[in-house]
Amino acid sequence: xxxxxxxxxxxxxxxxxxxxxxxxxxxxxxxxxxxxxxxxxxxxxxxxxxxxxxxxxxxxxxxxxxxxxxxxxxxxxxxxxxxxxxxxxxxxxxxxxxxxxxxxxxxxxxxxxxxxxxxxxxxxxxxxxxxxxxxxxxxxxxxxxxxxxxxxx
Numbered sequence: 171x172x173x174x175x176x177x178x179x180x181x182x183x184x185x186x187x188x189x190x191x192x193x194x195x196x197x198x199x200x201x202x203x204x205x206x207x208x209x210x211x212x213x214x215x216x217x218x219x220x221x222x223x224x225x226x227x228x229x230x231x232x233x234x235x236x237x238x239x240x241x242x243x244x245x246x247x248x249x250x251x252x253x254x255x256x257x258x259x260x261x262x263x264x265x266x267x268x269x270x271x272x273x274x275x276x277x278x279x280x281x282x283x284x285x286x287x288x289x290x291x292x293x294x295x296x297x298x299x300x301x302x303x304x305x306x307x308x309x310x311x312x313x314x315x316x317x318x319x320x321x322x323x
Contacts, residue, residue, distance in 0.1 A: 209296025212289055220280070223303035227311060232280060233273045236302045237312075241270050243298075253294035260290055272315065 204210060213235065220232040242255055258267065260283040268274045283290075 204296075204300040207292075207296045207300065209292035209294070210300070213293045213296060216283070216285060216289065217293065223305045223308075225305070227305070227307045232277050233270060234303075234305050234308060235297065236304045236308060237273070238270070239297050239302050240312075249295070249298045252298050253291055256294045256297075257287060257290050260285060 217235060220230075221235045221238065222230070223234050223236065225231070225234075242252055247255075255269070259269070263279050263282060265274055265279055268279070
């Protein structure tokens, strides 16, 4: 009986340790893929001048990219629809087709972007598939703004 208990304990520990290493490796591998994704560099180059995750809340020029992602991914949006919505907005931004009404009210309509479809698609693929950097203040801001909107309904 004692040998059986030892065998079960050793087996459990072995599989538990192995699973943890696999999960850690998977997270590392995903992070490596995200960092090497061409859309990440394109987003940082073309979008972060206004949509940076490091700008403070009061002096920013536009909402952070995490806010854009969260708003555009409402209602179980497919990747294709997400990318098409980004393309439509970037090529012809106007108040009538805005999805981020609060951002348009605060910052105005963003300038039209002259980017090739391929560039927008790579940026959209990256945003859709990977975690986007979030400002330190974002979670509190998001809760506050959505509580205000909920109370106004």
